[in-house]
Amino acid sequence: MAGQTQKKPGGPRSAARLGAVQALYQLGVSDDPKVPLVIEEFIRHRLGAEIEGDQYVEADTELFGDIVKGAWERRADLDEAIRGCLAADWPLERLESIIHAIFRAGAYELSARPDVPTAVVINEYVDVAHAFYERTEAAFVNGVLDKLARTARS
Template identity: 45%
Template sequence: MTTEKTANQRGAARLAAVQALYQMDIGGTALADVLAEYEVYRLGKEVDGDTYLKADPAWFRAIVTGVVKDQKTLDPMIAGAISEGWTLSRLDSTLRAILRAGVLEIVSKPDVPTAVIVTEYVEIATAFFEGEEGKLVHAVLDRIARRERGQPKGN
């Protein structure tokens, strides 16, 4: 039961991190401001009639701060894994946030199984998009995981 609770809180933290990264990308919100807003007013709280899931605040903070700190390393990795003819700047802001967060976890959280990371971020993508974005997230994260973690395809 504790593992499930922790996993659910990490999943909620991943979703909140993607939302926070999107907010920073679109609105230019500063890192400290977005962290404070989510940790004080959103994570596990009701906002405008919507209840945010209880999230692991440390996991949320690690993803958001890690993406901001390592974006100059993450973006070229993502760009190298996207289909030829596409650039990172051509992708939707939400999709960029999903990929950045997913890649950060692949490179900085070796204790988390690749399949968990890929599945969680594909689920986030399919929650936001109705098209092929989930497949794109799966393909990009899988390529990067194989390169970074030395794993065979699909693991």
């Protein structure tokens, strides 16, 4: 409806994951990534904000910060794990930046957050993929995260 703010669905943890993927994307394309500054910027100006008429849910800032910081600090190890789940003819460098950020965030949660059930991690990041892509990419995210879960949580 024109002129009215529309509230986006999802809870604080879902909002944290979506924000974390966006922050990891920003870090990944930055010439001079500064994790604490990006985290602070997102918490102050983006998470829970109204953007283009959409009111976003307040995010779980603790989870958001943990995913961004943890995934960025462990990106080399996470990328190696992700690489092992891709088809031989699909190098990591071929991934679109946002898909790469989704995989890093999901891989981080699967390896470092045993308190979050595997199915929740996979479903949440498939939902994040749906926010940016069509069905094919979301299915790709599901398949890779499922493979990652089998090694990270075996």
